[in-house]
Amino acid sequence: MQKKVNLASAGISAEESQLFRESITGAKPIAQDKIPPVVAPRKLKRRTDVLAKALDDNLFYFSDEFEGYIAEGVSLSWTKSGDDPHLTGRLRRGEFQPQVILDLHGMTTREAKAELAGLLAYCAKQHINCACVVHGKGLGILAKKVPNWLIQHPNVRAFHTAPKTWGKHGALLLLLSVED
Template sequence: MQKKVNVTTAGISAEDSQLFRQSITGARPMAQDKIPPVAAPRKLKRRTDVSSKQLGDNLFYFSDEFEGYIANGPNLSWLSSGEDPHLPGRLRRGEFQPQVVLDLHGMTTLEAKTELAGLLAYCHKQHLNCACVVHGKGLGILAKKVPNWLIQHPHVRAFHTAPKSWGKHGAVLLLLRLEE
């Protein structure tokens, strides 16, 4: 039940109210045309074109128990043995532009590991040498896992915390080995 509003308290004079009532005389309510609301799009399904054998091959390099990388401070930096010692610094300065970006926000550890393995396989197949992996800051779970996974992969030459333009402490730029 609606409460009647006193026209004098709403700041409308009785004269204006009478004029309004005369102007809407003969108006009738519009009929409701039952248009159903548009359904929200469902979440997109994950790729189904990757067979379980390919998935197993891609995940072969990654072990969750291996913790060979320990971060010294907020910056992540690693260099494969036998590589140019200036590579991490060049990554830090942004001399390499990532050709592909992987965003791991909102993923579980298993999903993130699967996507990272897929990214490395994709880069190897497409001959891409630089990639950016955005793991986010959050609780730091993926920030600790991603470097440990990356140092296990034979195609990763070096990685470093991304420059500010690519996500700073929430992302890693990695340089990959291209094989002929």
């Protein structure tokens, strides 16, 4: 049902209305084809619940409040209690070659913690027993945090400041326990 519009209130004169009606005589209505518009395919979303669960499992061991390691000198050195105390010396001399290297340069503390957890999970999965973590010198934030995170993880047997070829004071060589 169409509503009649008063031409005087719309501001259209009778002459303009008559001219319009003459111009549209013979016009045919367009038939609607009713084809819906094509919608672009949506991107598949990642299963964040699975990814978040895996990340939470890897980060379980790391606490920012824990400060169990305090560096006494220029070199960082730690051996898990009950393990061979000579492991750090062997790491220092370069008897173990890292099979994987993780570079944390430019990362925030949160990103670095997640990457370190991922590295340790990867090493356990691939049965890698030696890794190098390059934390850099910079302001020393990661240089202080990384050793405290490492001593909390049960798979870390020992770590020592890396030899010059692997980054010296900006890196740590890790010795990990490999479960068969």
